[in-house]
Amino acid sequence: MPVNFTLRAALTTSDMAFDPPKLDFGNVFLGERSIIKLKVTNHSLLMQQYGFVGRGLHSSTSQLNLSRFYHKIHPKHPLTTTK
Numbered sequence: 001m002p003v004n005f006t007l008r009a010a011l012t013t014s015d016m017a018f019d020p021p022k023l024d025f026g027n028v029f030l031g032e033r034s035i036i037k038l039k040v041t042n043h044s045l046l047m048q049q050y051g052f053v054g055r056g057l058h059s060s061t062s063q064l065n066l067s068r069f070y071h072k073i074h075p076k077h078p079l080t081t082t083k
Helices: none
Strands: 016-019 038-042 048-051 070-073 078-081
Touching: 038 070
Parallel strands: none
Antiparallel strands: 016 038, 038 078, 048 070
16 A cells, blocks of 8 residues: 655755965974964854864874864854964
8 A cells, every 4th residue: 555745855065264364374383383363153053064185183192082173153153263
């Protein structure tokens, strides 16, 4: 016996915006640090995940906890970070 049902879907993009779109830390010398504010906005209808590639990763590490390098951002909520 066939079962009739209606399937509804909402399509969304993984559209995230970064402000500023390019980070320029200028000249940073050994022993110094530079901090830049970054605003990340999720324009999608779904939660998105972003991360900073290579931050604290070493090839000699046998086990990595990648969850500390990636962050989740909720739909339509901007997030400002200095990491």
